Each structure stands twice: as structure tokens, then as C-alpha cells.
Amino acid sequence: MADSKRPRSRSVLVIDTGGTFSMEYKSELESPGSSGSKRLLDVGKSHKDVLNKLKSISAKEYEYYDNDEERSRRSQSGKPHSWTYHALSERIDSSSATPQSWHDIAKVIFENQLSFDAFVVIHGTDTLMYASAGITFLLPKFTKPVIVTGAQIPVLAPGASDAVGNFLGSLAFATWTALLKGRLHSLKGVFVYFNTKLMRGTTVVKVDSQRWDAFDSPRIRFVGELIEGKPVVTESQTGALIRLLDPDERDLSISPKLYNLPSGTNPYPLVIHLFPGLSLESFAIYKHDAIILAAFGCGNGPITIKKSLLDYLDSGKLVAVVSECLSGSTSAAYTACIESWDKSSSHKPSRIATCNNTTLPAAYAKVAVFLGRKFDSPEDRQVEFRKAMSLSWAGELSYRTTEEYYEASNK
DSSP states (O other): OOOTTSOOOEEEEEEEEESGGGOOEEEOOOOTTOOOOEEEOOGGGOHHHHHHHHHHHHTTTEEEESSHHHHHHSOOOSOSEEEEEEEEEEEEOGGGOOHHHHHHHHHHHHHTTTTOSEEEEEOOSTTHHHHHHHHHHHSTTOOSEEEEEOOSSOTTSSSOOHHHHHHHHHHHHHTOEEEETTEEEEEOEEEEEETTEEEETTSOEEOOSSSSOOEEOSSSOOOEEEETTEEEETTGGGSSSEEEOOTTSOOOOOOSOOOOOOOSSSOSOEEEEOOTTOOOSOGGGOOOSEEEEEEBTTTBOOGGGHHHHHHHHHTTOEEEEEESSSSOOOOHHHHHHHHHOOGGGTTSOOSSEEOTTOOHHHHHHHHHHHTTSOOSSHHHHHHHHHHHHHSOSSSSOOOSSHHHHHHHHTO
């Protein structure tokens, strides 16, 4: 049996799904008045160039293998860690991604979980926060690190690109190990790495469309940071983010399942941003089984949607409420008032699910995965839906009520 204190070589599967990171630049055709600026091309034909670039920038610290079989056959190079590249057959701009896209990624991870120690997912930034949450919920209790990353500037672009740092930082956290109480641990679960910060995959939001520091975790603090080129996990002592590595250096843990997504004509939830003066005669025009309301403040909304909302709930459909604010939480007292608009009756059981301090992207992914489950009746589904949205599945919320949030934030 090997010494559990000795750091071991880690293998990483890099999954390229497309996005800005993998796009290529090409000069515009010369024309009168043209400045010769660059433009982004389709991601579909450039994956070999991307691979060669990634091999070049990582060669100093990481060994590359074409596939898992080659990695098993070749002798150790002396470099502590290795990685293998897998490009999805259809690499896309993430603005065209769907929940099925998340499932495709999660399936690759699920099917390769015994062959690799960790995973890095290259994804477009437009919907990266939805994908990281979706992968998390589709792979419950996944015990290996999955690092989702992307870039504001393609890795193939001339000049500086954040893709280089994001890729190397993702590899660093994917292969991170630490001795805690004399035993070796690694990360577990899904994370987002971007511009030196490591964040939970279920707490990330995009805060800037252009700057390299494009993502943040404003409702739940980030969990790690790359400091002077070294990965530092700031909340490793919590136990929720790390796992003990098997002392004989073999990792045979298996994620218990890969959840399915719902099917049908409109299988996924609809998001409605509330605004002053909003008036909807009926939610029935929306054929979706669930609606997420991005509400004011702690979960309030205009009385003008009361009737249509009640009719929608009466039909057995599902409604969840998140706050439109960058930080903070929704309150069950406020979401009950959306349904009743009578504060004296807000103590009555509400059929609306409050998402507490869950972000909109995480709530959307969570509802999408929930809709893939089967229930005996619409009433049972509404009850279980409220429970599911109020409880943390994978660190997406930290407080059961707004009062708990305020109490903790004022300490």
C-alpha cells in the first residue's frame, strides 16, 4: 500500500464544448474603408489548432496523451500530471446551448469517471453559469473535481488572451491535492475557474461582458484562488468541497447516477423578469410546466399578475421565485404575498417555491432537472417542488430564510 501522504500523479480529461475560448480569428477581407480588424469564426473547424495551442502552453508542467489507453501504456515522463483532450462532435457557441447540451457534457464525465481523476470543461461564457449548475445537478454527489472554464478572448487570438491563464489555472485546481490531518485530499464536485478565482458551479453569475474578471459568486463567497501561480483552496476545512483520496492511489468511487431531463414540446422552465407595470392576462399562453419569476428585492411582485398566477397554480403547474438582486435572498413571507397579496394571510401554505439565495442560473438548472422526475399527482409534485427549491442540493443556497441571511451578514 502506498503512503497516503505522498502526492500522486493526477490525470485530467479536458472536454472542449466550443465557445469563445475555441474560436479562431481571421482578418476581414480588404475593402474600402476597412481597418483590417479581426473577427470571430465558427468554432467547428478549429479544434486541432486549439489542441496544439493547449499542448504548447501546458507542456512545461503537464504531459499530454492522445487517449486513456496511451496514458496507461506509456512510461511516466517525470511530470506530475497528465491530460487528455476530447472535443465534442458538435462544438457550439454557448448562446445556442440547451439543457440537453449540459446532459451531453455530463454524460461524457459520467462515462469516464473511472478513467480519469479530474475533468476540465471548456465552455462559452454566455451560458457558462447555466452549464456549470446544470452539470452539478445532473451528477449528484459526484466525488471528483470538475472545473468549468472559458475565455473572453480566444486562445488562438494574436496577443494576450485570458484563455491561457484560465486553462492553466483550471488544470492546477483539477490536480490540486492537500494534506489535511496527515491524509491526502482533493476537490470534489463542479466548480468554475475564471481569472484566478475558483467558485462553486452553482453560485456563479456573469458580471461583465468584456473584462477578464467576468464571473463572480456574490451570494456565496468563492472557494479558492490562484496566488502566485499556486492553487489555494480557502474553504477546504468545511469538508463539503474536498474528499479523501484512497491510500492505495486507486479511485474506484462512482457517481450514483446521471439524472435525465424532461421531454416534451416545452420541457424546460420559462423565466419571467418582473417589472413595474407588468400585466399578464393569463400564464396559460405559456405551455411550460414551470415558471421562474425574477422578482423584486426579497421576492415581491406586482399585484397585476395575481389572477393569472393563481390560475396557473390551480392548473397544477410550478412557480419558483428568485431575487433579481445581485446579492441577498428571497423570503417565504414575500413569495406568499405574491400569491395572496394579503399580508395577514401570508402564514398560509404557499404553492410558490422560494429559492432563498439561489441565483437565477442555478434555479433554472435545478428546476429543469426537477422536471425530469415523475410524481403521482400534480399536487404531490407542487409539494415536493417547494421542498426541493428550499433545500440545498449542491451548495447553491446557504440560508433557509432571509432572516438567517441577514443575521449572518451582520455578524
